[in-house]
Amino acid sequence: VVTEDAAFDAFVHAQQRTLLRAAWLMCGDWNSAEDLVQQSLLEIWRRWSRVAQTTNPTGYAYRVLVTSHLRTVRRRSTSEVPTPSFEGSPPRGAAIDDGIALHRTVQDALRRLPPRQRAVLVCRYFLDQTEESTAVILGCRRGTVKSASAKALENLRRDPTFATWHDLGETNAHR
C-alpha cells in the first residue's frame, strides 16, 4: 500500500526538476524559482488527497506553478524592471561557445517579455503543452493562448539582442 506521503514524495521526485527549470525561465533567478516551486508544491500537498485522484496531477502542478507566478507578479508593488546586461548588442560573429554572456542575452530577451507571454512560451515550448492544455493551465481561452504565443514570438524576433543570438546560434550549428 502506497501511503499519501510516499506517493507525494515520488511525485515531487519525478517533477521537481522540470518545475524548477520552468520556474527559472519565468522568474529569471534561482532564489525566486525555488520559492515559487516550494510554494506551489506546498499548495499541492495541502490538496494532495484530491490531486492524487485526478487523472493529471502533473497538469495540475503546472497550473498551480504558473498561476502562482502570475499572481505574485501582479501583487508586487514594484513590477519587474528588466535590466539589460549589455550596452547594445553583442558583436556579430562572436563564437557562441564562449558565450555565457550570450546565454544571458537570451535570458534578458525573455525577461523583457510581459510575464503572461513568457508563461505562455514556457507552457507551450518548455512544458510541451498543447494550446488547449495551456489554456487550462492559464485559465483562459485557446484563442488567447494562440495570440499571446504569437505576440511573444514576434516580440522575441524583434528583440535585437535575441536576433543576434539566434543568428549566431544558427551559424554555430552549421559549422
Add this chain to the structure above:
Amino acid sequence: MRTDDDMRGLLQRLAPDPPRSLTGADIRGRADIASGTPRAVAGRRLLLPAVAVLAVVALAVAIVVIANLSGGDAPAGDRTSRPIAPASSHPAPTSMASRSDGHCRTSQLQAGVYRRGSTASAPFIEVAVRNAADTRCTVRGYPRVRLFASGHAIPASFTHGTYEIPASPPRTVILGPGKSAYFTIGTSTGTTGPGTTTYLVSTIAVTPADDTGTLTIANAALGASGKTGRPMSVGLTPFVGSPQ
C-alpha cells in the same frame, strides 16, 4: 525563430539544471512548520487514533457491564475495584506537546564566515548561519547586525543590498538540522584621506530577524571606511538558502 521546434530547443538549452533538488519531505516539513502540526492534514489523520481510543474505552465499559451482569455473587468490593479508567483520563490526542512557530532561536544557531572577497574597494563577507539543533526551523528577512572594532561598536547606517548583490525582497528559508542560511555584509574602503576614518571590523554580532538573541562572529576582519563622524554605510542582503 523559424519553427516551434526551434523554440523548444532554445528553452531546453537555456534552462539550466537546478543547483539543488527539492524533496517531498522538505515540502511536507514546510507544511508542518506553517501549520504548527506534524501534518498539514493533522485533523484528518487524528481521526483514526481518536476513534481507536473511543473504541478501547467502549470495549472496557462493555466488559465491565458484562462482568457485573454475570458476576452477581462476586463481592461488592471486587466490582468497584475493577480498573475502569474514567473517560477524562483518555484525553484526545494532541498534535504536538507544545506548538512551535518554527522560527529559529539563536540558541540553536551557529554563525561563521563562509566566504570573503572584495570588488572595486567594496569588501564583503558572506555569513553562514547553521541550524545546530535536531529540529527544523526557519529564518526570514534581513538580519540585524552590529559591527565592532577594537571592542567598540562602529556607528553604521544599513542599506539593503551590497555592491555586488542587489536588494531583494525578504524570503523564508527553511533550515533542516545541520543546514545553513546565508547573507552578505558589504562595506566600502574607497573613502580615504583627510577627514576619513578606516576601521578593521573584528567582531560582528548577528541577530536573526525573528529572535532577540545574538550570534557572535569573532574573526570578521572586514575593512570599512567612511567620513569621520558619520555612520559607516554597510550593505546587507536577506537570508537565502544557498551561497551567492
